[in-house]
Amino acid sequence: MTTSNGTSGTVGGTLSAAAWHDLRSLLDLTPTGADRFSAPATMTGHRTLFGGLVAALAVLAAGRTGRPGQLPHSLHAYFLRKASDFPFLDIRVHRIRDGRAFAVREVEVNQEGRTLFTMMASLHAAEAGDDWYEGEEGGVDDPATAVTVQPTQRLRDVGFPFEIRHVARPRADGFVPLHPMWLRHHRPLPADPLWQAAALTYISDLGVVMDARPPGSTLPHDFVGTSLDHTVWFHRPVRLDDWVLMESDPLNSSGGRALSNARIRDRSGRLVATVLQEGLHRRVD
Template sequence: MTSDTRRAGAVQTATVPPGQAGVTLLDLLALEELDRDLYRTTAVFDEPYFLYGGQVAAQALLAAGRTVPEGRLPHSLHGYFLSRGNAARSTIFRVERDRDGRSFSARRVVAVQGGQVIFNMSCSFHVPEGGADRQVSGPPPAGDPETLPAFTLPRLFDVQARRPAQPYPDAGWDTRFWARATVELGDDPLLHASVLTYLSDVSGGLAAWHDGRAHTGASLDHAVWFHRPARLDDWVLMDVTPLTAASGRGLYNGTIHTPDGRLAASLIQEALFRDRAANGA
């Protein structure tokens, strides 16, 4: 999440603001190619908050993925939220092709609105290989999503969610939940990885440490590692946990598992963590 005003939108009962009707998740992830390695978003809408960070990160990953050799899938991304964006304006994405090796491709992406850089990302793509497939542990307990109560994930288009028992029941918003896209995503693994990225920024792992004074503010940076393929039009389980807070910043990590217990992705995010009166970038 990219700003303290976005945190104000992170209320489970949030409604869709006027102007969003008719925009779909697939519209958000549709990019117009302006020139070689230069892309622009095609869907804009009005909302009372600054641009959702997961949206711009997902779009940046898609732009980068369009420039790599066929068969290479994202395996990691590292993004920095630099300035507040505006959902009512198009975003331009400029891709730099740093390297194409025998099995890896490295890309950098800069996202610009109104001549100002709002986000940048380094990401890497890899030709899938065989070999060892291990993980230390399975997912946290979360039940069957089909039997759990529904709730609204704020600011996400065409994503439904189910709420299991919460590890931090007093937190300001959910830190563990099932989610899936409600639109058909097809079989393009880049699109599914981008929707996973879109989802990965929606929950704040520092919410468990809100004490009435210290509070999460603007997101600073966000990283995702893609371990195994996951279909995002099927249920995935997201779980985030606080790690540390110091010097006005907090760090949390998270996991995204498939319904069969396979670890699809890991994430880490750093955000401002200050007294409410001081919160702001």
């Protein structure tokens, strides 16, 4: 069977493991009613879904209920439960507000009657105004000279569809963060700006909660990190089938929760998105 976006890899509405290496297959929504969509089940055998995928599907669903020209400019979300890797996802969009320039949507992602993820997203039709962003404080290796790294076992399990080039350096306590890193989708992606915003949302959850480990932490290097809440501001359009640089720094750690700030830039250094994420940090035992 061929998906609606022209890619192959579904069997009776269920994604095969091979399809997980192509974001075009992962972000394949099927309308099931008024402002309601379903996403295909998977056959990865990993038992859980990557949180960035759940968020990306929610962004795509929200954007499809807006008017032409309206694109996500911010989202605020909570990860409530882990998503299983097999049953279908049921995505419901609630229209909170429709203005002349802005639209606000509330999105619920459910699975077998349980709410996994909730999100408020604001859509905006871009207007004329200043074009300014804070520049980078220090340079990093260009993607052409950066070291290509193999995905971690977890990323291999979920079929992570992006090439990664790692430019991170070990911290003083020996902990090696995931960021900064260059990412690029393995294959060309649709030019649709909404689709690209969903692709950016997909990577916005990658490693942020782990890199929130504070300097000099008493946590072992193999601690457990779980995303709790997630905020993304979309500043400028970007193509995720070209290289983007993702950086992340810890901001706060208290009560078992850690907060991190991430920035995503295109190859020219333009700031395309800002991410704030709080996560739960626990020892493996």
